Each structure stands twice: as C-alpha cells, then as structure tokens.
Amino acid sequence: MAVTTPTTPSRTGNGMGLRFSGAWLPALVAIVTYLTLPFGRPGRPFLTIEPDLYALALGAPLLWIVLLGAVASFVVSLLRLNTAVRGDVLIATGTVGLGAGVLWFILSATPFGIGALLTLAALALVLGHALSESGRIQGDAFIATSILVVSLFVILFIIYPLFTVLRAAVIIDGSFDLSQLRRTLTHPLFFFLDNPRSQIDEIGLTLRWGMVVAVLTGAWAVFRRRSVPVVALRLVLGGIAGLIIGVLLYGRGALPTSLLTVAIVAPTCTLLGLAFALLGQRARFKPIRRSLDVISVLPIITPPFILAFAMIFLLGRRGIVTHGLFDMSTNWIYGIPGVAIAQILAFTPIAYLLLRGSISSLNPALEEAAQTLGAGPWTTMRTITWPLVRPGLAAAFLLSMIESLADFGNPIILGGDRNYLATEVYLSLTGRFNPNEAAAYGVVLLALVLGAFFIQRLWLGGGSFVTVTGKPSSGALAPIPRVLEIGLTLVLFVWTVFVAALYISIVVGSFAQLWGVNYTFTTRHYEDFMRAGWPVFLYTARVAAISAVPAMLLGFLVAYLVSRHRFFGRRFVEFGSLLSFATPGTVMGVAYIFAFNTGPWLLTASATIIILALVFRNMPVAIRAAVAGLAQIDPSLEEASTMLRARSLTTLRRVLFPLLVNTLVTGLIFAFVSAMTAVSQVIFLVSPGNQLATVLLLGWVEQGQLGRAAAMGTILIVSMLFTILVVLGLAQRISARVVRVEG
Amino acid sequence: MDSTTTVVKGIQPATVDLRGLLKRFGKDVVAVNDVDLFIERGELLTLLGPSGCGKTTILRLIAGLERPTAGQILIDDDDVSRLPAYLRDITMVFQSYALFPHMNVFENVAYGVRVAKRPKQEIEERVHEALAMVGLEDYGKRATNALSGGQQQRVALARALVIRPRVLLFDEPLSNLDAKLRKRVREDIRSLQQRLGITSVYVTHDQEEALAISDRVVVMNQGIIEQIGSPHVLYTRPASRFVADFIGSANFIPGHYDGQAIDVLGYRRPHVQDMASGPVTVMVRPEAIEFAREGEEGVEATYLSSAYLGPVTEFIFDIGGVEVFATISGLGMSVAERGDTVRLRFNEAGVSLLPPE
C-alpha cells in the first residue's frame, strides 16, 4: 500500500476518543498567566506591573483555589481516561477555578488586571473543552466555549447593567427604599395635570374630554343596536380613552409629553411607511422606487438628530422658511411639534423598511386569484392585502413607538420647555447629579418600551427575533388604485422635497457666514471643524472601527449558535440580544455607568467602556445580517464539513466565511456606521479624553455653534455615505470573485 | 485488527452496536424508540421505512450530529455516545450531496485530508485515488455545479471515502436522481462498498432500492424496528403486517394453522413455519395466487373485477368477505363475469403466516 494510514497523535490507536484532553493548553496558559501577570490593577490603566498586585502576593484563599483549579485541570487533562469521564472531571476542576476567581472579584471589589482577565478566560476555555469532551454540550470545544462566553457576555453586558438600574431605583444607601422612586414619580418634572399658573382649567378640560368621548362611543354602540352591557362597557372604555387623551393634551411633565409624542409619531410613521412600501413595490412610475431606495439608506448614514438640527435652519427662529420667507420670528418648532416632525422624518424610513419586507412577501398569486374572482383593486386591497400586512403594520407601529420613546437627540435639540423621559434620564444624572432619579426614569422608560415589545411579541405569536423577512415573490402585482397612487405619490413628493431641503440646508449652512443673517460663502466653519472637531472625528472613527469588528464577530457567533445549534440557554441568548436591541440608549448608558463605574470593573472614563457599549449596542445589527446570510446556506454543508472531521472553527473559516463574505462585510459596515452615528448611549460614557463626534456635534448645536455643527454634520454624512457605497461595492466584487475563482 | 476484515486502501471497517437507543425531540416527539441493532463489520445495512419513521435520526445519532436521549452507541468496542462528531471515524453522504459550492471537485474531495493537515503530495495522491474509485479521474478542475446529479453524487462519495472512514453512512443518496440513473448509481455504490469492504448504513424509503443493495434490511416504523433480515427473508417471512405491506404488496386472509398445513375456508395447503397452532392471518403475495387447475385443491373465491396489463392481469377477488388482490400471468386466464365463483390456489413461495388480527 503506497499511502500510510493516517494517525493523528492525539487519537488512541484502536478506540475513538482523545488520548489527552485539549484542555491541557488553556489550563497551562491559566497557570502561567496566574503566576506571571498582575491580577489586580491600581487604577484605570491595564498594564501596570506592580509586585503587590500579583495573585500570589494578594494571598487570598479564593485565589489559591483558582490556582488549584488550573493545576488540577492541567493534570487531569493529561490523564489517560475515557474521554467523557475525563471531561466530567474537568468540568468540576474548571468550574472550581473560574468560580473562585469570579467570587473573589465580587467579594473583594478589586479592579481586575490583565492577569485575571487572561487567567479567567483560559479557565473558561478549559471549561469549554470539558463541556464538549464530556458530551454535555453537543459540538466541539469552540462551540462549547462560544456558548459559555456568549451567555456570560449577555449576563455581564446586557442583563447585569440593566439590573443595576433597577437596583439603583429602589436601593438607596444599601437599603430598600421606595421614597426616591415615589418622589420622582410625583414630581412635576415627571407628571402633573393642574397648572395653577395657566389660564385654563386642565382638570376640567380633561374631564370634559372623558365625557365627550364616552358619550360618542356610547352613542355609536346604541346606533349599532348593541345590547345594554355592551353599551355600558363602551361607555366606560370611551370615558377612559377620553381621560387619557385629556391627560396627554393638558398634562405636563416627561410622561405625558413622551406619550403624546409617541401617539402622534407612531401612527404617522406607520402610515407613511405603508404608503411608501406600497408605492415602492407597485408604483407604475419607476423613478419613485429609486427615490425610495435613497430614503431607506438615509437613516443609516445620518446621526438620529441631524434632521432636528436642520429643522432649526429651515423652520427655526431665523429659519429660511419661517423667517426668510414669511418674516416670522417664531419658536413653534421648539416643543412637541418640532420633536414630532423630526421623529417622523427620522423613523418613517425604518417603518418603511419593515413594511417593505412584509409587502414584498405577499404572494401575488393570492391577489391574482382575488382579481380573477372579480374583485376590483379596492376590494382586493381590503380583503386580501390588508389582512396580510396587518402583522407588518403592528411591527412597524411598535418599532416607531419604541424609537420615539427612546429618542434622545431630537428632544434635546427641539424639546424647548417640554421635557421627555429619555432626556430626563440624562439630565437627572449629569445635570442634577441624582443617580436614583435617573434610575427611576430609566425604569419607567424601560418598562414602557419592553412592555410594548413583549405585547407585540405576544400578539404576533412570538415570531422569533431571529427570523428573516420574506423573499420577494415573483409574479405580476396588482397595481394600486390610481387615485390612491396619485395621492401617495404626492405625499412622497412633499416628503422628498422637505427632506432634501433639510439635507441641503445643512450643506449650505456649513458654508454660510451666519445662518439667517449673512449668507456669504465662507470656509470658516470647516476651519473651525478641522481645529476643534477633526481629532474627535478621527478618534470616533477609530473607536467605531475597533468596536465594529467584535460587534460583527459576536453578532455572527450569536446568529450562528442560535440558528445552527441547540443548547441549554439558547432562548436566553436570544432574549439577551433582543433586550440589548430594545433597551433605549439612554437607559443602557446609565446602566453602564452604574455597572462599570466601580468594583472589579472600574472602566468608566475610558475608551474601553465606550467600545464595550458600542459592541453590544450594535451586535443586534450584525445578528440580523448574519441570520439572513445563514438562512441562505444549507446546514448540511456544515455537517458535511464536520463529518470530514473538521472542527467547527475550521468549518467556519473554510466553509461559512467564504460563502458569507458579503454578509460579514455588510454586518461590519453597518456596525461601524451605527457606531459612528450613535449618540444616546455613548453620551453618558464620554469623558474629556474620550470625546465622540456625535456628542460633540450635539454639544455645538446646543451651544448655537450651528455653522461648525453643520460642517461636522456634512462631513459625517458624506463620509458615511462614502463608506457604505465603496465598501459594500467592494464586498460584492470580492464575493463574486471568490465564487468565480474557486467555484 | 480482526483477521476477517478486508483491508483496502487503508480502510478498517468497524462494527456498530446500538443499545437501547432513544432520541426525543422536545417533549413529545420520540424519533427513535429504544432501538437495539448490531451492524456487522463490512456489511451494508439498510434502514427502510416510511418518511418520518426515524431513519435519518438514527444515522445522525451514529454520526454524532445528534446526541441520544438514552442508550449507547458502540463503534467496535468503544462507547462513543458522548463523543463529538469530529472524533468519530464515521462519515456521511448527504441527501443534498452538500458539496461546497465555492470549491471545485478536487478541493471538495481534498477537504477531509486538508483539514487533517496531510502533506501536499499525500493529499494529491489520495484525492486522485478517491476520484478514480468513483470514475471521475479527469473532473478535478470542474466546478461542482457544472456536473450532473449522478456525478455530484459520486463526488460526494469520493469526498467521504478519501478520509477512510470506518463506517460510512448514506442518507437517501439517490433521492435527487431520476429513476434510470438511480439504478446505475446504486449498483456503483454497492460494488464499491463490497470492493472496499466498508461498513455502511444506508437509509432509504424505497423498498426496491433497499432490497437491491443490502446485505440486511431493517424495516422501521414510528421509531421502532419492525424486523431485521436479509431481503429474501423480509419478503418471504415478514414479521408483521406492516412489513408485509411495506415491502411488496400483500393480502391478509384469516385462516387456521395446525403445525403442518394452513386451512383457509376449507382449502388445506401444506406449510411449515415456526408458529403456534391455532387461528392465524395468512399473508399471500398477489403474484402467488393462481387459478386452481381441474382436480386441484383451491379456495372458493368470487370474481369482482380485473384489469388486463399485457404480461399480467390484475384481479380482485372476494375470499370469505376479504378483498384479495392478485396478479396472474396473462396466459391461461378464463373469461369471467362479476359474481362468478372461481377456485384459487396459493403458491408456496408467496405465503407466510402472521399472528391473527
């Protein structure tokens, strides 16, 4: 026989299994890092080598157990035992080591050093090998470790910070105390109805609303000849609805303001999104679809508050429309109208994207069937299209609702004398230095958002977060009725003109001497920007780039684990990513401050915490991209690779990555771009040496430095657009080449 | 190594022993229900059963792609129940072929040896050897999507063989091929398997395929094994109504057995089978039914209908209230009217006994 029989050194001669465990290497690493690197750190810098920071010098019993666990793992991993039995023993030794280390940090609250980080990570790897070899987790050591690490991350960086917010709201000076929560919730900043200084009688008006609506709904029920109990019920429900309307209209404080804005924004965004989705798919006039493509990209490349800022240029006191055209000097955009308009502009594209998916997955055959049965366009729409898009509408409605509640930038710029829940979280922490109050606002906001989110999931039958929107089905689509199309096109036209005017005004504003006063051309603002903003811009780009890679990798890993593996805790990981997606940025910002300011972490005022925040904030974006990509790939390809004895890391590298270049790059770019444009969470985490572009930009707008803010906004938008177009184009070219060369 | 093992090209076939194997999905679905099965060294064993009966699940359990809920899997004498898939010397040929779309034929076949980090020269030799085995020597540079279904199937086979597995698993490998090709490829698979002497487990829901290719066939139904046996045994001595029905077609007529002969409505026919005396169900294959000649013993039957198909004619008779289906060679049939009484005899080869209903 010409070819020798293959034998891998670690395989036993006759049996299947491992002669020694793969855990030996991480166990050895754990021992070495334990002995050679500092376990603690004196302050923020990570790499301080001081003798008394070594684990041996610290000499705590728990730390001895860590070493014991590592050494035991190392020894056991070299024993010649049955693979599964040895795995079970290693689970014990690894858990003891890792557990003792974690416990010591919790108990001693010492800031962890590089040695601890590496030792504990190596012990996690030991545990991963053990879980895999023992057969407790199906998959190899990489999968087992990934499951472990991802679950750990979800706990540490999503669940635990949110938990600290809850804790801060009800625990004051170490004891359970609801007084601060009560004080916050009864404070006029949160809610009040009767304003003694106003001319009108708020309570009376509210009651009148309740009565009027009750009578109207009751009358309608009588008119429809409902039974007496039904009429009574309608009367009561109508009364409640009327009171709510009254409270929203006349109440003041963050709660009614936020809710009233939501009540305006969410339905409007949903309807506009639906209109655009219908147009995009069925308009007879092609250029309309083009312009919709552009609309769908805009919110991605634009920091969320840029349009609010541009509205000052157009409609503000010195706005080119209000002041220039009509010679008014008005403040009407400051307050709910301005915030609502800005939010509608910002969130309609998001609703549109969601609805585009559900509209394009409608099966044209159904509509054709309806039409062959003699239904006209209106009837078809009412009986077929509408019931099918209803779930999409619900999703779009709730997403707009969540976005509106969580929005921070627009209210801060255009809120005027109205205060919002999301901004109060920030103001109470950084303005009034009251962490309990911030936590209380955070809890309310979180409850509203998560409530909405989970009601939606219950209502829509819990369609997984990790689902893919339908592929467009082919077939001739029923055109929408012509009257409707003309109406919708008109709406789109007005919209486009308005948005275009806003974007143009930013560019123009960046070159104008002083907006509203002197429109002569100048590059002064760009010079200011180069001096004061450029370093921050570069720093931001660096931080965003650094955060994008782990965000993408982690997102891909989560998507891969959740969609390709069944394991204990899978739902938990799914839930965690959902949570990090749904939590308002300001709440997560406070949460990170609370969680990582002290104790073993001590990460605030560092680039690390900003990067961490961005990684977990943008991970869901990458998850979505990866899930969509993975759905296109037959899982038996990976199984075939496993069957050819490739480990999962090899499978990822040789099979999945080449097939998913496109997806990965897309995920990376979107993670980068959203990191560049994020503001609500990172505004809590910036510090003098760690300033970020959006935060600086927001600061300039607030200070009235509109010229240089416009310059920075222009540069941000242009560079993001450039990034998306160039890099995505490149990725498409690369993936085409991969397939051409190798295929 | 066992002396009876044929060593071809470095393949050392193993035995597979499933003991009390149980697999549950969620709380309610029991895909594999307490299966005991021993697979001999070098044999080709087929799992046959209707869709959803748990064949693929057994295969995936052996492969390590699923973990058993309970029970053991032994390869030779090693308990591998908890061993990760990549540590088992087992490989699988997938229903969809699962060829890597971004690699050409050579790279696909080389994958397993590349992953094992073998030297370059060895990789080339082994890939050529494997491609030669399946008759695709000159196809290395081709893109996989430029091949026909049968060729893709053979690439998948070569890719599996190149790592010299000790057990080879096939999950409905022919279901994506058209009928003609299916016959050819299955013969190729069988002759290659016999030449290499590699232990193989083959899953199919096609009874003809199972009978044609296997040393032994396991008939499964709803997660349990109905019967294990050679194709001949399964056909001539089915252990249950399900097996009789699933492999070929069968008539089930109530009768009586006394140890030497069966009695159906007074028709006595000598028959010896390991079966307790008393009432039985007599399984009769349609092709084992003939018209009784003058003076021959037979059972009274009422003619219901017939369809002339050229070489054979399909009849439906009523025997004591049971509808019986028969395919009788077209020659020598007499024209009958519905309701006519005829006498039928059963050919020994197509008769077997089952417990009474």
Ligand SMILES: Nc1ncnc2c1ncn2[C@@H]1O[C@H](COP(=O)(O)OP(=O)(O)O)[C@@H](O)[C@H]1O
């Ligand atoms: N991953 C899975 N999750 C849940 N149920 C499964 C899964 N795989 C198979 N099943 C169920 O197990 C049973 C057996 O499936 P399978 O082994 O694929 O059948 P076969 O290959 O014989 O057609 C079926 O009822 C199937 O629905």
Ligand SMILES: [Mg+2]
């Ligand atoms: Mg199957």
